[in-house]
């Protein structure tokens with residue numbers, strides 16, 4: 115796990131990164147700026163529990179690709195979930211919180227994950243553990259009104275203009291961040307590689 119100091123604002127950006135692409139780098143850049151982060155942990159997951167059974171490149175390859183893609187010294191590429199043998203984000207967040215008291219974390223994900231979020235293991239617990247920033251993504255813009263999470267936690271949604279304070283807010287708290295969008299996806303890159 116990367117080194118952090120108390121009172122830092124740290125974003126947690128988990129993903130399969132199979133492979134990483136410029137859309138991920140854009141999300142990281144938007145998050146660093148709008149959430150006023152001191153660090154962003156780019157967490158390469160062993161495997162998304164909802165994508166079980168799919169072919170995935172080796173972790174070392176996805177880490178190396180992520181390091182090449184992450185162009186800001188505040189971005190720390192890590193794959194600690196594998197070392198700690200955690201698979202579910204609820205467990206990842208509990209672990210991170212327990213090992214880093216006094217640090218303000220925020221979970222970062224693209225809008226496509228907001229649409230599916232209610233299918234994640236113990237998703238309500240995640241909402242009560244850490245603030246969440248959802249970054250707009252082509253095709254999923256309306257998930258901020260239509261998703262189960264957005265409807266269930268409508269009262270916990272804060273205005274985008276307050277995003278810089280999100281990491282210090284008491285959960286549940288989340289926001290939807292608009293900005294420059296990228297239509298890149300790992301699926302499209304994998305498909306192009308096979309063509």
Ligand SMILES: Nc1ncnc2c1ncn2[C@@H]1O[C@H](COP(=O)(O)OP(=O)(O)OP(=O)(O)O)[C@@H](O)[C@H]1O
Pocket residue numbers: 128129130131132137138141222223224225226227249250251252295296297298299300301302
């Ligand atoms: N173009 C994008 N715009 C906004 N968020 C993105 C974009 N691409 C990926 N993300 C977000 O980055 C995180 C990691 O995504 P992931 O590694 O699954 O990439 P992906 O392109 O969605 O992959 P796949 O096509 O294999 O599902 C997720 O939170 C996802 O929502």
Ligand SMILES: O=C(O)c1ccc[n+]([C@@H]2O[C@H](COP(=O)([O-])O)[C@@H](O)[C@H]2O)c1
Pocket residue numbers: 127128129130131157159161162163164165201202203204227233234235
């Ligand atoms: O915990 C879960 O049930 C869960 C279900 C789906 C996705 N996640 C996490 O969400 C992050 C984004 O996954 P992905 O595949 O969209 O890049 C990554 O850290 C996954 O481990 C977690």
